[in-house]
Amino acid sequence: ADLSSAAGLLALWLWFRKLTSTRIFDRKAYTSLLWPWSLLAFFWLNAALARTVHHYADVEYRLESLLESSTFQTSLSIFWTVLALSIMQAAFRRSSRMTWIAGAVLLGAVVIKLFAVDLSALETTARIISFLVVGILLLVIGYLTPLPPSDTNADSKSGGK
Secondary structure (H helix, E strand, O other), X not given: OHHHHHHHHHHHHHHHHHHHHOOOOOHHHHHHHHHHHHHHHHXXXXXXXXXXXXXXXXXXXXXXXXXXXXXXXXXXXXXXXXXXXXXXXXHHHHOOHHHHHHHXXXXXXXXXXXXXXXXXXXXXXXXXXXXXXXXXXXXXXXXXXXXXXXXXXXXXXXXXX
């Protein structure tokens, strides 16, 4: 199921890119279609993580059971942080400020989740692992992926101010 879903998402993304290269869609239409595709990919990746935890940690594959599982909550925090790191690194390389901000929003969700869910609901070992790994990844993100510069066209129009 995961492989066929991944193939479908990849085919959809390649189709979007092909449409923009043939000038059927302009760049703005591609960007407006990319955000829903990204959300769909995010939900699919979370479902794949849930299935992985179900199979390897022997957690029942129901929403309530997964949300109560320390293994799933810890995995989710670490996975979201790694995902934010990869999004922000890709955005930094492409100088895409909006994509970088989307990764930063995901990091903000991780920090809120750490304090709202992990701190109160997880057992001690899972809480320690979650906080340490996310903290180390936050340091890596801060070192490797600074905020890309703002749009240079906007600076030249304002006279460099």
